[in-house]
Every structure is written in structure tokens, then in C-alpha cells.
Amino acid sequence: MAYDTASTYETIELFGLTERDAQLPIPNDDVLEDAIVRETFEAMLGQLRGTGLEAEIEPLAHGLATILQRRKVNLTRELDRTADKIKALAKSHDGSEISETALEDAQEKFIQIRDVTAALGVMSEKAAECYEQETGHAFIPASGSRASARARETGAVFEAKLLLEQHDRETADSCKIQGVPLIVSGATDWTDVDTIFRYLDRVRDRIKQNRNQEIFLCHKGGKGAELIAASWARARGIHQAKFDPRWKAHGRAAPFKCNDEMLDDKFAAAGVVLFGGNGVALNLGQKAEDKGITVMRIADPAGTSKPKSKS
Template identity: 45%
Template sequence: MLDKSATVYDQIELFGLTETDDDLPIPNDDELRTDLMQRTFDALFEGMTGTGLHREIEPIAHGLASLIFRRRNAIQKQLSDTSDSLRGLIRAADGSEVLETQMDELQRKADRFSDLLDALDIMAETAAQCYEQQTGAAFLPAANGRTSRLAHLTGTVFEAHKWLEAHEREQAAQFEIEGTPLAIAGDRDWMDHEYVWATLDKIRGRFKETFATELILYHKADKKGVDAIAAAWARNRKVPQVTFQPNWRAFGNSAGFKAIDQMLDTPKPLGGVVIFGKTGIALNLADKAERKGIKAMRVDLPAKPKS
């Protein structure tokens, strides 16, 4: 009998529906992206759009994507635990047949978990992208953050301090980014996703015409508002990002302004600045950029049509 107090996810794990020990093949990457995830989300949105369930699309889509991330995190923990056990057996190896058998079994489990993790990575990030493409909103799982290994490959995200250190050391080739930076800032309560996406699309086109390079997005990695919307845009457009996260512990209330200063002082000269709204930090970015001779574009929230 099902435990009525358990979640759907708990019931799935209880009956082993998400983990098997058989040798059935895992679908290839294209099948995982297209046949499983994209078609699932397309069917969800198409079937509910224009019906009385329209308002439920976003929370259901978010919950589905979050569930895949949750399962991905569970498999990662199982892989980590299995790997730790395997390392322990290797250290204790005495040549006995029992230990050899145990090591072989753990190795097979670790290989299986690794394959599952690769597949769920693709499914989780594809689900997040489908959510962002359909809603225009940045996707963050309900718990534990967006920790898929592929999250930084589609619209690569570089933490600014690591990127800057790599430039200073003239090494770490993985942190080299080709392109021209655009620094952005804006309101945390900005909700018009389509307007931000459309504006960034136009600016990206101008950057390619003017600089003949891809745009690199600089932002403060805020989880709400303009930063989050722009980050979702960059991931879906496969535009590289550099995040300048404010160090609140070190700089207190001035941390956001310190992050702005970092944006303006990177090794790559800024190709421009765009601010959405009129927050103090956004206006500060525009003012400082213009004093350095960098063009700053100010975008106000579109006026609502009069009824």
C-alpha cells in the first residue's frame, strides 16, 4: 500500500522506478534532448495553452524540471558514495577473491551511476532550457541550485574572480573567452522578460556588426529581476557570461558598487553598457561607464497601453 504521506518522488525511489541494475542501454544525447525533454515540454505547453489550465503551465513545468534536477543530484551522491567505497576497498585490497569480487561489483555500479549522471545532466539542463524558452524566466530548481555539469556549457558562465586571476597568471586556457563584453544592471523586480530578451537580441546583432565578435554578458548574478532574465537569455542564446557577484561580507552595503567597478576594469574593454530601470547601482554603472567614454544605453520599463 502507498504511503499517503510520501511524496511522488519518494514513491518513485521506494519502488526503484528510477534506478535499475539491468543492462538496458541509455538513450543517446540527441534522444535525451529531443525525444524525451523537448517533446515532453512541447506537449505540456501546447496541450494547456489556451485552456483554463494556462496559469498552471509555469508551476508544473518548473516542478518537472526541478524533479529531474533532484534526481540528478541523488545519482551524483550515489556515485560519490560508491566511489568512496571503491577507494576504501582498493586501500584494503589483500589479493583475496572476496575483495576482488566486491571491487568488480562496485566498479560496475560506479560505471552505471556515471552513465546515469551524464544522461540526467543532459535531461536536467534541457528541461531548464525548455522552461526558460517557453516562459522567458530564469530557471532555478526548487532546491540545491542549478548544479548540472552542463549548465555552464550552454552560455558558459565564468566567475569573475577566477577569470580575472586566470588572465593575471596568463594561463588556465579554459577561462579564455572570445568576444566583446556588454555590462548590464537593472531592477530586481523587473518582470518583463520578453522586453529584456528582445533588447539583448538587438544589442547582440549590433555588437556582431560593430566588433565582428560575439557578445560577452557581464552581470552581478542576481537571482531576481534583470540579471536573472539576462542570464536565462544568455544560456539560451549560448552567449558566454562573466558573473561579478558582490562580496557582501567584505564590502557590506557597497558590495554592489564594487562589483560594478570590477566590470569596468577587466582586461577586455567594454563594448557598451545597458541598464534596465533606475536603481542606484544601475545608474552608477551607466554614469561611470560614460565617464570612461563607454556608451551607456538606458532602458525604461515599457509604458502600459492606456485602457
């Protein structure tokens, strides 16, 4: 049974093969350029040389190169739309699990489209090169410019784009979180405000002295110790990142998943401070020490919650 391209895509979509968990790796540039594009040109056009169809080599080669160019352009537009969606979702984020999931999905889609667009860019440039080698003519797409539309820009358009780019950079800089992450967790029944403020002040000063950097606070937004720590961050003008447990997605494991997210290597946490703690906080401390991250454990002066020391 034969399938056309459209029905093949529909079949893949129907059986869920486009889910991100089933995403396959993208071939490296050498494979894209040589084993895919160059060999495709050779397989399609090589047998036409010296035949009555030799005159068709040029339009067929041009058509193949144009298909890849147009697909790259379409993906670039989709990438821009996804970037705009991420900006809108980040701006309207209300802390709910629905908002969090939508933002994460948009970011994953952006990364996927970005990687595919880059691969198509490599393929389209190789196709243009193959066309030029095959025909001896420079490749010019049927519509638009091969490299960029900037060659046709007026001075006013160019200045307008520079202005927008400057605005985007300034907006990004104002939203950027400076410093190193400090993770805080602890007992939900902790009530001693002074102790948390005092120890966090000390840790902040120590990191400033050793690294010459400000910290930003990472926590799960829980009650007790984490709520007091969040108040400390606001009082000191410290940025903070709240890692919400995704109960619907992870069930009872949600707080432990949050621990893993905060300890992810991409954040490079400066340390962990535990004010008392329950099983979740102790799990955080254990995982942090396993990663070689410094953990400070502070006992509750009231004696209502005491963390267990690592033996």
C-alpha cells in the first residue's frame, strides 16, 4: 500500500510519533550536507546527464534547492512566533500549574524548532552549492533573497530595526536575573524569623566576598521556613525563583522532582541552606551533597523541627 507525503505525516501524528519523548536526534552537519543533500542531487540528476532529459537538470536542481530554502524560511517564521508566545506566557504567568506547563511546553517547542531550522539551514545552503556546481549558475530563489533581505532595506527600515533590536536587548537585560542561585528549604512549622534573616545575611555576605556576586533565592514557595526566606529576599531586594511542585503531573513525588530541578547542573547552585526540615528537605540536602554542593543545616531554636545530620 502506497502512502503520499501528507498521509504519512497524518499517520505519524495519529500514532503519537511526534511526541517530544519520542524525539529522535538530528543528524550532524556532515550527514546533512553529504549523505543527504549531495547524494540526493546525485541520485536524482546524475542519471540525466548525457540523455534527452539533460535540459531538465537545471530546473529540477533549482526546484530542489528552492524547496529547502522555502522550508527554512517557514520554520524561521514559526520560530519567531514561538518566541513571541514565550514572551507573552512569561509576562502573563500567574504561578499556576497550567501557566507553568504552557511555558515549559512552549520552550521545548522553541528548542525543537530552533534545532530543526538550523539543520534546514545547513541543508538549504548545501543544496544551493550543489545547484551551482551542477549548473554553473548562481542560485537565486524563485522569491526573496537567498541570504537576507537586508540588501534591499532602506535607511529608515534599517534604523527602525536597530531601534527594535536595542529595545529587545534592554528589555532582556532588565529581566535578566544576576548572580548565583542559593537554594533554601526547611520546616513548614518554622516560626523564628530572626534566625533565618541572620543566617541568610551571613551567607549572602560570604558569597559576595568569595565570588563577588549577588545571590538569587531558589525555593518551592512553601510555608514556614521558605515563606520567611521569601520575605527576607523581598526585604533585601534579592531576586527569587519559585519552583512550584507539579502535583498533577508527578503526584506525591512532586516536591522531590522540584528538588531535582533546583539542583540541575544548568543552575550551578552556590549552596543549600536547610532550616530544620522534613523528608523533602532532607532529600534535598542529601542530593545536594551527592553533587558536591555545600549544605548548611540550621536547627530550629524552638526545637519544633530538627534536621538530621548526615552520618
